[in-house]
Amino acid sequence: MVRPLPFGTIGATEGRASRERMATSDLIDRRAPARHGTYPWLTGFVLTMAAIVLLPVLSLGLVALSGSSDIWPHLIENVLPRAALTTLALLVMVALGAAIIGVVTAWLVVVFDFPMRKTLSWALVLPLAVPPYLAAYGFAEFFHYSGPVQSLIRSAFGFQTIHDYWFPDIRSTGGAALVLTAVLYPYVYLTTRVIFLMQGRNIGDVARTLGARPGKVFLRVLLPVTRPAIIAGVALVLMETVNDIGASEYLGVRTLTFSVYSTWLNRGSLEGGAQVALIILALVIVLLFLEQQSRKRQRFHNNRGTQLHAHNPRIRLVGWRRWAAMAITTSPIMLGFGIPVFVFAQYASRRLDQFVTPELGKAFLTSLSTATATSLITVAIALVLINAVRMTRSSSMAMLVRIASLGYALPGGILGLGLFIALTRFDNTLDRFLRAEFDISTGLLVSGSAAAVVLGCTIRFLALAEGAVRSGMEKLPPHLEEAARNLGRTPVQSAFSIVLPLLHPAILTAMVLVFVDTVKELSATILLRPFGFNTLATFVYEQASRSAPQDGAAAALVIIATAMVPVIILSNALARDREASL
Amino acid sequence: MRRTRFVQFAALAMVSTMSTAALADGQVNVYTYRQPELIKPVLDAFTAKTGIATEVLFLDKGLEERVASEGENSPADVIMTVDISRLTAAKEKGITQPLVDETVNANISPEYRDPDGDWFGLTKRARVIYASKDRVSQTEITYAELADPKWKGKICMRSGQHDYNLALFSAAIEHWGVEKTEEWMKGLKANLARKPNGGDRPQAGAIAAGECDIALGNTYYVGLMRNNEKDPKEKEWGNAINVLFPTFTETGGSHVNISGVALAKYAPNKDNAVKLIEFLSGHEAQQIYAEKNYEYPVEPGLEPSPTVKAFGELKADTLSLADIAKNRKAASEMVDRVGLDDGPNS
Numbered sequence: 001m002v003r004p005l006p007f008g009t010i011g012a013t014e015g016r017a018s019r020e021r022m023a024t025s026d027l028i029d030r031r032a033p034a035r036h037g038t039y040p041w042l043t044g045f046v047l048t049m050a051a052i053v054l055l056p057v058l059s060l061g062l063v064a065l066s067g068s069s070d071i072w073p074h075l076i077e078n079v080l081p082r083a084a085l086t087t088l089a090l091l092v093m094v095a096l097g098a099a100i101i102g103v104v105t106a107w108l109v110v111v112f113d114f115p116m117r118k119t120l121s122w123a124l125v126l127p128l129a130v131p132p133y134l135a136a137y138g139f140a141e142f143f144h145y146s147g148p149v150q151s152l153i154r155s156a157f158g159f160q161t162i163h164d165y166w167f168p169d170i171r172s173t174g175g176a177a178l179v180l181t182a183v184l185y186p187y188v189y190l191t192t193r194v195i196f197l198m199q200g201r202n203i204g205d206v207a208r209t210l211g212a213r214p215g216k217v218f219l220r221v222l223l224p225v226t227r228p229a230i231i232a233g234v235a236l237v238l239m240e241t242v243n244d245i246g247a248s249e250y251l252g253v254r255t256l257t258f259s260v261y262s263t264w265l266n267r268g269s270l271e272g273g274a275q276v277a278l279i280i281l282a283l284v285i286v287l288l289f290l291e292q293q294s295r296k297r298q299r300f301h302n303n304r305g306t307q308l309h310a311h312n313p314r315i316r317l318v319g320w321r322r323w324a325a326m327a328i329t330t331s332p333i334m335l336g337f338g339i340p341v342f343v344f345a346q347y348a349s350r351r352l353d354q355f356v357t358p359e360l361g362k363a364f365l366t367s368l369s370t371a372t373a374t375s376l377i378t379v380a381i382a383l384v385l386i387n388a389v390r391m392t393r394s395s396s397m398a399m400l401v402r403i404a405s406l407g408y409a410l411p412g413g414i415l416g417l418g419l420f421i422a423l424t425r426f427d428n429t430l431d432r433f434l435r436a437e438f439d440i441s442t443g444l445l446v447s448g449s450a451a452a453v454v455l456g457c458t459i460r461f462l463a464l465a466e467g468a469v470r471s472g473m474e475k476l477p478p479h480l481e482e483a484a485r486n487l488g489r490t491p492v493q494s495a496f497s498i499v500l501p502l503l504h505p506a507i508l509t510a511m512v513l514v515f516v517d518t519v520k521e522l523s524a525t526i527l528l529r530p531f532g533f534n535t536l537a538t539f540v541y542e543q544a545s546r547s548a549p550q551d552g553a554a555a556a557l558v559i560i561a562t563a564m565v566p567v568i569i570l571s572n573a574l575a576r577d578r579e580a581s582l
Numbered sequence: 583m584r585r586t587r588f589v590q591f592a593a594l595a596m597v598s599t600m601s602t603a604a605l606a607d608g609q610v611n612v613y614t615y616r617q618p619e620l621i622k623p624v625l626d627a628f629t630a631k632t633g634i635a636t637e638v639l640f641l642d643k644g645l646e647e648r649v650a651s652e653g654e655n656s657p658a659d660v661i662m663t664v665d666i667s668r669l670t671a672a673k674e675k676g677i678t679q680p681l682v683d684e685t686v687n688a689n690i691s692p693e694y695r696d697p698d699g700d701w702f703g704l705t706k707r708a709r710v711i712y713a714s715k716d717r718v719s720q721t722e723i724t725y726a727e728l729a730d731p732k733w734k735g736k737i738c739m740r741s742g743q744h745d746y747n748l749a750l751f752s753a754a755i756e757h758w759g760v761e762k763t764e765e766w767m768k769g770l771k772a773n774l775a776r777k778p779n780g781g782d783r784p785q786a787g788a789i790a791a792g793e794c795d796i797a798l799g800n801t802y803y804v805g806l807m808r809n810n811e812k813d814p815k816e817k818e819w820g821n822a823i824n825v826l827f828p829t830f831t832e833t834g835g836s837h838v839n840i841s842g843v844a845l846a847k848y849a850p851n852k853d854n855a856v857k858l859i860e861f862l863s864g865h866e867a868q869q870i871y872a873e874k875n876y877e878y879p880v881e882p883g884l885e886p887s888p889t890v891k892a893f894g895e896l897k898a899d900t901l902s903l904a905d906i907a908k909n910r911k912a913a914s915e916m917v918d919r920v921g922l923d924d925g926p927n928s
Contacts, residue, residue, distance in 0.1 A: 078918040140780075145791035146815055161792045171779040252741065252779030254923060262743050265643055266914040268671060350812045417644045424651040431655060444655050527644050531611065531637045531657070542618050542640055548783065548806075550813060551619075 039392060046388045046400060049381055053404040053459050056418035057281070060274040060410075063421065067271020071263055075276070079259050087255045089173050090180070090248070091238055097181035098237045099230055101332050102188025107218055108329055110196035113314040114322040120329045121193075122571040127336025128186040129563035131520040131537065133246025134556050135183045136176070137549045138340030140251065143170040176253040180241050182336035186567075187240075188233030190509075194574055195229040196222065214315060232471065235288070236464070242284060243411045245523065256280050257411045264414075277414045284409040341560060347553035354543075354554035363539040364558060370450065370525075370535055371518040374457040375465075375511040381458070382465035382510060386473055387499070391491045405463035412460060416524030419456050423447035452528040453535075457518045464517065465510040472506020473499070505574060512570040516563045536562060609635040610854040613645055615663040616841060623874050624867045631861065634854050649677040649846060658846040659855035662704075665745040667752075669701040669842045670907040678844040683856060689863035693902065694840055694880045703840035703903070704862050705877035708896050709750045710836060711826040712797045712804070714789045723796075723828045725754065725837070729769025735926070737773045738785045738794035742917035746782070746800060746839060751916065752909035753837045756901055757830050760912060767920045777925030783807060783816065790822035800839075801825065801896075805876025805889045825893040835899030841877070 108114075109121040127135075143149050145162055159165050169175060207217045248255050256276065264273030317325055354360065385401045407415055424447045434440045446452055476499065484494035500507075522537040529538065536559040540552035549556070614621060618638050625636045639658075641648065646668075649658050661672055672678050673696065680699040687695070694703030711723050728737060740747065754763045775794035785797035786807060807820030827836045843862055849855045861867055868879035873887050878896065885891060921928055 074915050074918065078915070078921075082921075082924070144787070145793065146787065163792065169776070171777065250780075252777055252923070261643070262914065262918075266743050266748060267911045270647060347813070413643055417647055420644075420648060421651045424653065424655075428653050428655060444652060444657070447652070448655075448657065523642075526640070526642055527648065529639070531639050538640075541642065544617075548781075 039388075042384075042388050042391065043397070046385060046397060049385060050400050050404045052455075053381075053407060053462055055422040056410065056415045056456075056459060057278075057406060058418075059422040059425075060278060060414065060418035063271055063418070064274035064278055067269060067275065069275070071267065071269050071272035071275070075259065075263065075272075079262075080256070083254055083256045083259045086173055086253060087242070087257075090177055090253065090255060091241055093174065093177035094180045094184065094241045095234050095238055097177060098185040098188050099234050101181065101185040102190075102233060103192050103223070103226065103230060105185075105329050105332060106189050106193035106196050107222065108325050110193060111214065111218075111315060112317050112325055114317045114325040116326060117314075117329075120326070120333070121575060122568055123333050123337075124189050124329060125186045125567050125571040126333055126564060127183045128516060128567050129560050130183050130337060130340045131246070131522070131559060132180055132183055132240070132244055133250060133522065134344070134540075134549070134559070135336065135340045136179050136247035136250045138343040139170050139175070139179045139182075141343045142339045143167075143175075171251045171253075173253050176248050176251045178335075179247055179251065180237075180244065182332065182339075184237045184240055185332060185336070187236040188230060190571070190574070191229040191233035192226045195226045197575065232467065236467070239284070239408050239463070242280065242409055245411055245413065260411060260414060270417075273414065274418070277410060281406065281409055285406070337560075341557070344550075344553045344556045344560075347550040348557050351551070351554055355558075359534065359539065360536075360555055360558065363534045363536045363555065364562065366533060367519050367535040367537070367559075367562060370453060370457070371515045373454050374461070374518045375514040377454065378458045378462055378465045378514045379469070379507055379510045382462060382469045383500075383503075383507070385466060386469050387495050390473065390499075391495070401466065405466045407459040408461065408463035410460075412521065412523035412525075413527060415460060416456050416527035419459065419524075420447055420452065420528055423452055423455075447528075448530055450530055450533055452530070453525050453533065456524040456528045457514075457521055460521065460524055461514045461517050464513040468510035468513060469503065469506050472503050472509075476502055508573055509570060512566045515566050519559060519563045608633065608854070609637060610851050610858050611637045611639070611657045611659045612858075613639050613641065613649060613658040613661050613846070615641060615645055615668060620875055621662060623870050624862065627866060627870060628858055628861045631866070632857060634857065636858070646672050646675045646677060650675050654848050656846060656848050657850060659849040659851045660858055661844045661846055662842070663844075664839070664841040665749060666703075666840055666842075666903045667745070667749065667907040667910045669696070669703075669840075669844060670904060672844050673698075673700040677847050679847045679849070681845045681856065681859065683860060685860045686863045689860075689868075690880050691882055693900075694842075696904075701842050701844040702859065702863060703842045703880050704867075705841045705871045705875070706838050706880060706898065707800045707802055707841070707877055708827065708836045708838050708898070709746060709798060710801055710893075711828050712786050712789060712799045712823040713826050714795045715822060715824055717795045718824070721824075721826065723826045724831055725750075725828045726766065726831065727828075728773065728796075728798075729766045731769070731773070733773040733796065735773070735775050736795040737770065738775050738788045738797040739778050740780055740782055740785065740798075741778045742767075742922035743914060747798065748910055748913045748917070749839045749906055750798070750837045751913035752906045753830070753899060753901055755909040755912055755916075756905050757832050760916070764916055764920060767916060767922055771920055771922050772926060774926040778923050783819065786819040786823050787815075790819045796826075797823075801878070801890060801893065802876040804893070805887060808889055809876075827894060827896060829897070830899055833900050835897050838878075838896075838898040840880070840903065 105124050109117055109124070130138075141147055150167055153159065153165065153167070157165065170178070207221045208214070212220070242255075243257065244255075245257050245261060249258060249261075257280070260273045260276045260280070263276055264270050348354070385404065389398045389401055410418075424444065427442070427444045427447050430445060431442050434442055446455070480502070481494050481498055484498045485491070489497065519535070520537060521535075522541060525535055526538050526541065529535075534542065536555055540549070540555040540559065543552035543555060544550070612621070612625070618640050621638070625638065629635055645661065645663070649656050649661065649672075652658070656677075658677075661678065663669060663672070678700045680696075681702075682699050686702060687699075690702055690704075694706070695701065713720075713723075727733075742748070742751070751763065751767065754766065758766065775788070782797075782799040782803045783806075785794075785799055786803070788794050789797055804820055804823070804825055807816045810816040810820070829836055843859055845852070845855055845859060863880070865881060865884070868881040868884050871877050872879045872884065872890075876887055876890050878886050878890070917923065
């Protein structure tokens with residue numbers, strides 16, 4: 001059956017999708033004029049959702065406007081030029097790194113056969129389970145003077161001191177780019193692998209029968225076909241890079257996000273910090289818009305005929321090539337997963353007692369339930385939003401939905417604070433009203449409960465769910481739904497009976513991505529949580545007191561293990577779906 | 583199958599997301615920038631002695647904003663934090679209330695508490711020099727000397743934008759004025775061995791590795807490293823350095839910062855909160871702070887732990903803490919202007 005992209009396209013166009021749909025469904029449309037009227041309740045729901053999701057941004061906007069602009073001369077003169085350059089360099093390096101690793105590994109595991117290919121094809125997703133701030137610590141330890149790499153170099157070459165040889169410093173912009181690339185490339189790997197599975201071998205085979213070598217097929221045929229998927233994956237990678245503070249701060253890299261925090265915390269101006277954060281957000285929107293414009297004329301045809309093709313054999317690699325393929329696909333896993341796990345396992349082995357503390361068990365359950373609740377709610381909202389766009393075919397609705405997922409580009413701490421300010425305002429107003437009218441006190445109804453955390457993570461990660469569901473939806477052949485409508489189903493009925501079941505892989509993808517990111521989430525959670533509420537991530541942070549992350553080693557490993565399970569399930573499910581249908 | 587599992591998960595999710603608002607009698611709610619690990623021993627001792635339970639909420643940023651926006655409904659009774667500027671910021675944001683309490687005032691000498699009683703220092707920490715045992719022979723040093731070209735390529739430090747360094751630079755501004763401090767900071771920058779990064783402990787690690795000879799750091803980290811039984815590496819780092827107490831020549835004292843406590847403005851359990859603050863300033867808690875955290879107690883006459891005592895005599899700078907706190911913004915801007923965090927080669 002039809003399979004959607006695992007996820008998608010922060011930057012894909014509604015316009016393109018609907019034009020495509022219009023084009024393919026013209027015939028049907030003329031015979032049975034589409035009955036897409038207005039749905040006031042649906043519009044109302046979408047507006048409400050958009051308002052809730054925009055709460056942090058709006059509340060930060062108010063904060064930003066309430067302050068003066070006196071921070072700007074200093075920022076412009078001394079901070080922003082360098083921070084912008086650093087951020088740009090980081091983004092370019094991470095985008096290139098993640099794209100190259102993601103695409104090359106996906107191509108290798110789909111098109112070729114070599115030893116351990118099956119294992120490697122799901123293991124390549126593992127680094128997604130490692131939070132960037134833990135990876136940064138792991139890398140810093142691993143490549144430190146007293147770490148295993150430099151110790152080996154010293155003993156191998158007989159060096160005595162640090163001044164006898166040169167070794168690149170991991171605490172640098174390049175180092176931060178390496179760390180972020182190593183844990184974020186799976187986004188690109190996941191998106192492109194599905195496209196390769198859908199189209200790669202068939203198109204590739206055509207080119208090969210025409211005499212092209214595999215390398216040429218890759219560059220001239222496959223790369224252009226997968227471009228939208230690569231861009232979709234890279235867009236996620238870039239958003240995560242922009243909002244990162246944990247890894248870059250630990251590695252001493254002063255990005256724009258760092259200047260948000262230093263303005264707020266060190267120069268005592270939350271208003272100024274909010275101003276900088278919103279300007280970064282505006283830049284992200286402009287980038288997304290430009291990217292969208294650049295692809296407007298591109299048509300991406302989903303060749304549904306491939307489903308009927310027989311399973312094409314992979315190209316079996318022989319000689320040194322098989323070992324090269326193995327080495328290339330193994331090294332990113334070693335980097336993004338192996339190094340952090342190695343470092344934390346070493347520390348945890350000296351703290352085995354930490355694994356059996358009741359606090360760790362409780363934090364695990366809290367993480368599990370928070371992430372489950374968040375992913376269910378987020379995906380449900382995404383489904384309704386996307387369906388609303390599909391049913392109303394309104395471009396302003398589409399715009400609204402896109403705006404609703406802006407939270408992803410904001411740094412978690414500042415998003416959390418924006419939301420908290422809005423929630424307490426609501427809570428206190430309600431409390432005052434109820435006290436005055438009915439003598440009941442509701443206190444901090446939402447902001448004092450774990451609902452605030454779930455809401456914060458929902459807002460933060462809606463973009464992931466929305467992108468995954470939307471790209472799944474775009475791959476659905478419109479005629480199926482049209483057929484249902486012609487047979488007398490209402491749009492709502494056809495949404496439930498036809499669209500939802502077909503979207504199953506996209507929904508699974510959305511749920512897993514939101515689940516995993518919620519398990520890893522730290523900076524919004526720590527600010528929004530009530531008393532006694534510890535997720536694994538906040539627990540690690542609490543234990544890692546006074547800049548000693550090794551003290552949280554046990555919990556760090558549990559985070560990675562918890563995020564690992566759904567990631568593997570997802571990777572396998574997506575591959576199995578394709579393999580079975582090819 | 584899948585569906586029932588979802589239902590189970592959802593049910594579990596609902597149950598565990600129920601609010602655990604902590605407003606019952608016989609307890610006190612603590613909002614803290616200090617990690618629970620650090621204050622747990624003291625709070626446990628408090629509960630053991632008084633029977634009053636403690637609820638702790640740890641935040642890494644935005645604590646003042648959170649309490650301020652919670653307003654009258656805030657469950658916070660007591661606010662605990664490190665760094666003097668955080669304490670004065672809490673007072674300025676109007677989230678604290680003055681406390682005039684004989685016991686507390688008797689326990690803490692006036693220079694370590696707010697004149698109005700809006701905050702109280704509980705422990706002291708000095709910003710000192712970690713010096714390589716192998717390569718640094720001098721036993722005395724001044725802060726001014728850090729700009730001396732004789733240290734070129736030999737100094738390590740964490741980010742200049744970190745609280746602890748900002749407080750030190752604020753003190754320097756108070757002593758020397760902006761212009762002279764900025765010259766000094768340029769000299770310090772030129773002497774750095776590498777771009778500022780990491781926490782205070784890795785600076786000792788860098789000295790052990792031979793990357794630099796001296797580093798800026800807080801006193802208690804040395805105690806923590808030297809007594810770290812879990813990571814032999816840290817013990818090595820702690821033993822590779824000597825602690826030198828640098829001085830401002832103007833006063834002959836070392837820069838001292840505090841960790842402290844404040845009574846929240848709308849504390850719902852005010853009586854218990856006051857009991858907690860009294861306890862924290864008292865002998866038993868002060869002793870725990872000294873022994874477990876290697877901090878200097880504020881209690882006059884109480885000795886620090888043997889490890890800390892071995893560093894030598896601490897003579898604290900006599901600048902008022904409030905004067906230090908007010909220079910923070912100027913210090914932060916200066917760090918950006920000088921480009922201290924960009925490292926020596928820029």
